[in-house]
Amino acid sequence: ETGVTQSPTHLIKTRGQQVTLRCSSQSGHNTVSWYQQALGQGPQFIFQYYREEENGRGNFPPRFSGLQFPNYSSELNVNALELDDSALYLCASSRSAQGDYEQYFGPGTRLTVT
Amino acid sequence: ELKVEQNPLFLSMQEGKNYTIYCNYSTTSDRLYWYRQDPGKSLESLFVLLSNGAVKQEGRLMASLDTKARLSTLHITAAVHDLSATYFCAVIKAAGNKLTFGGGTRVLVKP
Numbered sequence: 001e002t003g004v005t006q007s008p009t010h011l012i013k014t015r016g017q018q019v020t021l022r023c024s025s026q027s028g029h030n031t032v033s034w035y036q037q038a039l040g041q042g043p044q045f046i047f048q049y050y051r052e053e054e055n056g057r058g059n060f061p062p063r064f065s066g067l068q069f070p071n072y073s074s075e076l077n078v079n080a081l082e083l084d085d086s087a088l089y090l091c092a093s094s095r096s097a098q099g100d101y102e103q104y105f106g107p108g109t110r111l112t113v114t
Numbered sequence: 115e116l117k118v119e120q121n122p123l124f125l126s127m128q129e130g131k132n133y134t135i136y137c138n139y140s141t142t143s144d145r146l147y148w149y150r151q152d153p154g155k156s157l158e159s160l161f162v163l164l165s166n167g168a169v170k171q172e173g174r175l176m177a178s179l180d181t182k183a184r185l186s187t188l189h190i191t192a193a194v195h196d197l198s199a200t201y202f203c204a205v206i207k208a209a210g211n212k213l214t215f216g217g218g219t220r221v222l223v224k225p
Contacts, residue, residue: 033212042118042202042215043157056212090156092213100145100164103213105157 002027004093004106012112013081021076021109025093031055032074033103034066037088049074050097078111086113116141116207120216127193127223135188135219137203146186147213148177149202157202160188193223 005024013019025032031050035043045058049068063079072093078085088110092103117140127133137146145164149157161170163179163186170177174197176189186203200220204213 035213040218042204042217043213045212045214048212058212097211102147102159102162104159107156110154 004091004104006089006091006106006109008109009107010110010112012114015081015083015113017081018077018079019081019111021078021089021091021111022073023076023091023093023106024073025091026104029093029095029104030072031094031097031101032068032072033092033094034074034076035090035092036060036085037090037108038084039087043090046076048097055097081113083113086111116143116205116214118203118205118214118216120201120203120219122219123217124220125222127190127197127221129194129223129225130192133190133193133221135190135201135203135221137186137188137216139184139186139203139205139214141207142181142184143205143207145206146179147204147206148175148186148188149204151200151202151218153200160201190221193221195223195225197221198223 033048034046037043047057048055052068068074088108090108092105094103095101148160161177166181168179174191179186200218204215
């Protein structure tokens with residue numbers, strides 16, 4: 001059974017650019033959640049996708065957007081990058097958004113905005 | 115809004131001694147998690163606590179939950195260097211919903 005994977009591992013972008021981060025969910029999981037972890041802080045919930053629909057969103061501006069594909073993999077897109085977007089981005093997959101299912105975290109993508 | 119607070123933020127431990135990390139949360143929750151994170155790495159799930167009075171143990175780590183006090187503790191017995199990491203608690207208010215994390219406790223175990 002393949003775990004949650006994310007790509008790329010590291011990324012350096014310039015302020016104002018756009019970035020796309022990718023996440024492949026664990027086999028059998030239809031729900032993906034994205035979290036942003038700034039240096040020295042706990043992860044913060046960005047949004048969740050369940051069966052290709054957004055299923056909850058945290059306190060992030062609209063320039064943070066996402067997609068979930070029929071195979072339940074997901075993308076996080078960030079437009080107009082700001083310096084404060086520099087962080088570790090974690091995705092987590094779970095068997096379903098309905099019911100008590102644990103979220104399994106991927107290795108993360110480290111984004112640096114200069 | 116659900117808030118989660120951990121203390122202390124930093125814990126310098128001596129090998130062989132016992133320590134406790136505290137996690138307080140502001141409203142009722144369905145589940146509480148403890149995670150470990152090594153520098154530059156992702157989150158490793160340690161424990162899931164589901165009900166009042168729940169206690170789970172794995173090696174030198176033991177976690178407990180008091181839902182009435184909205185408090186969870188992570189107890190470290192006879193600390194060893196390998197336990198150096200940052201520990202996070204997180205709560206989830208409704209099934210399938212978002213995890214709300216505490217700010218983390220950075221643990222450094224010195225010989």
